[in-house]
Amino acid sequence: MPRQDKDVQLTNLNGMDMPLPQHEKKDGSMAVTGENNPMPVKSSVKDVVLHDVVTATGNGTALAVGDTKTLTIEVYGTSTSRTLVFEAAGVTGTFYPVKGIKLTDLSMDTQTTGSGELWQFDLTGVVQFRARLTAVAGGNVSVKGKAVS
The missing domain is CATH 2.60.120 (Jelly Rolls)
Structure with a gap:
């Protein structure tokens, strides 16, 4: 289960806290980037x-x-x-x-x-x-x- 340290969400990997990949949402808040929440790609x-x-x-x-x-x-x-x-x-x-x-x-x-x-x-x-x-x-x-x- 990820935990949050200040503005960075962390996960425990082999006993070490590792930051989860994140991106900024339109409202300025941060969200975890992953399979169910992919980083937006700007293309046309x-x-x-x-x-x-x-x-x-x-x-x-x-x-x-x-x-x-x-x-x-x-x-x-x-x-x-x-x-x-x-x-x-x-x-x-x-x-x-x-x-x-x-x-x-x-x-x-x-x-x-x-x-x-x-x-x-x-x-x-x-x-x-x-x-x-x-x-x-x-x-x-x-x-x-x-x-x-």
Whole structure:
């Protein structure tokens, strides 16, 4: 049974009093963090559209990364062929190819010619991300997903 010493709740572990992990609640009081009372995690998820039913090559809409850590995108559409190059830019604004992970088989690449695929990217430390469409034939391409910060 935990006991409280001043503002810190303690538990006895092998004869020693050990502080329990705690977090501050919205009202300023402290609460024990644990399995039934997990520490709140501040994260957000936003929709991302890099290409929306496009039929011509182009850079698409670049994602301003901000505090986004992970981006998951889906490549789909009616085109019979397409090539997308995954690129990120740093503080200079110059785009460079970056590797993503294709979630269906965990392979990594800087581009894809496939459709009906899910890709994931670590965007820590980059300023912008885009999926540049360098070739498309026989239909349209969409690239949409979720950015998690």
